[in-house]
Amino acid sequence: MWRALAHATRRQVLDLLVESPRTTGQVVAALGLDRHVVMAHLAVLRDAGLVLSERRGRVRMNFLNAVPIQEIHHRWVTPASGPWASALIAVRDGAEALQEGPGTPGLVDDRRISG
Amino acid sequence: MWRALAHATRRQVLDLLVESPRTTGQVVAALGLDRHVVMAHLAVLRDAGLVLSERRGRVRMNFLNAVPIQEIHHRWVTPASGPWASALIAVRDGAEALQEGPGTPGLVDDRRISG
DNA sequence: TCATTACGTAAACTATTGACTACATATAGT
DNA sequence: ACTATATGTAGTCAATAGTTTACGTAATGA
Known part of the structure; x- marks a missing residue:
C-alpha cells in the first residue's frame, strides 16, 4: 500500500x-x-x-x-497515546523541538557539528 | 516523502x-x-x-x-469536509459500499463480470 | 601519536519500476 | 456478421532503487 x-x-x-x-x-x-x-x-x-x-x-x-487508508489512521492517529501521538501533537502545538529534550542541544550553542 | x-x-x-x-x-x-x-x-x-x-x-x-507527516494528516485525516472525509467516514461507519450508490450494482445481481 | 570506534563516500551490481510498442480480446450497436 | 469502442496481455527498455564491497575520514582515550 x-x-x-x-x-x-x-x-x-x-x-x-x-x-x-x-x-x-x-x-x-x-x-x-x-x-x-x-x-x-x-x-x-x-x-x-x-x-x-x-x-x-x-x-x-x-x-x-478507503479501507486500507485506515491503516494510516491506526498507525499515527488512533493510538491516542503512544510515541506517534505525542510526536504529532507536538507538531500541532508548534513544539517540534520538544523531542530533543533537556540535555539536548538547541541549535547553536558551543560547537556541535564539527565542520 | x-x-x-x-x-x-x-x-x-x-x-x-x-x-x-x-x-x-x-x-x-x-x-x-x-x-x-x-x-x-x-x-x-x-x-x-x-x-x-x-x-x-x-x-x-x-x-x-514529524512535521512532514502532517501533510498526510491534512490530506486524509484532518479534512473535516471534502471527498476524502466522507470516504473515510464511510469506512468508519462500515459503509464501504456506499460509494457505489444507487444504480450501481451490489455484488451479484444479474451478470456483471462477463466471464 | 596510535589504536579503536563510529561515521562517510564511491563504485559496482542486481532487482524493481515505469513507460512504450505491438498484438489480442470482448462488447455494443447496427 | 461487421465495425467501432474499450479494455487486456506480453515483451522490451531505460531509469531508479537497494544492497554489497572497498576504501577513507574523524574523534575518543590511553
Whole structure:
C-alpha cells in the first residue's frame, strides 16, 4: 500500500476516484496519459487494495476503497497515546523541538557539528 | 516523502526514532542490518525531511521530524469536509459500499463480470 | 601519536519500476 | 456478421532503487 501511494500519478487517480467512481477510459481522459500507463497504475492500486474494479460490459468501473487508508489512521492517529501521538501533537502545538529534550542541544550553542 | 515511506525498513527506522532519538550505530544495532544499508535509508529519510540529524563528536544523532507527516494528516485525516472525509467516514461507519450508490450494482445481481 | 570506534563516500551490481510498442480480446450497436 | 469502442496481455527498455564491497575520514582515550 505504501508503495502504491509513493507515485504522484497514483495519488491523482485516487483523488479522481474519491470524487466518484470512473471507468478506466475516464481516468485516462482525465489524466491525459497513455492508456497503458494508467492501466498499470490502476493495477498497482488494485493490488494494494486501494481500488476495487468491476467489468461492466465493455467498460471497467473503478472504485476507491478507503479501507486500507485506515491503516494510516491506526498507525499515527488512533493510538491516542503512544510515541506517534505525542510526536504529532507536538507538531500541532508548534513544539517540534520538544523531542530533543533537556540535555539536548538547541541549535547553536558551543560547537556541535564539527565542520 | 511518500517514496520515503514506501520502504518497510524506513518505516521501522521512524518507529525507532519516534520513541527516542538514536545514533546511527544504535539504529544499525536495533535493526540488525548492514550499516551502509541503514545509512542509505537514513539519507532518504533526511532528504524527505522526515529525519533531522546532527553530528556530535564521533556519533550522529538522528531525530524524527514529524512535521512532514502532517501533510498526510491534512490530506486524509484532518479534512473535516471534502471527498476524502466522507470516504473515510464511510469506512468508519462500515459503509464501504456506499460509494457505489444507487444504480450501481451490489455484488451479484444479474451478470456483471462477463466471464 | 596510535589504536579503536563510529561515521562517510564511491563504485559496482542486481532487482524493481515505469513507460512504450505491438498484438489480442470482448462488447455494443447496427 | 461487421465495425467501432474499450479494455487486456506480453515483451522490451531505460531509469531508479537497494544492497554489497572497498576504501577513507574523524574523534575518543590511553
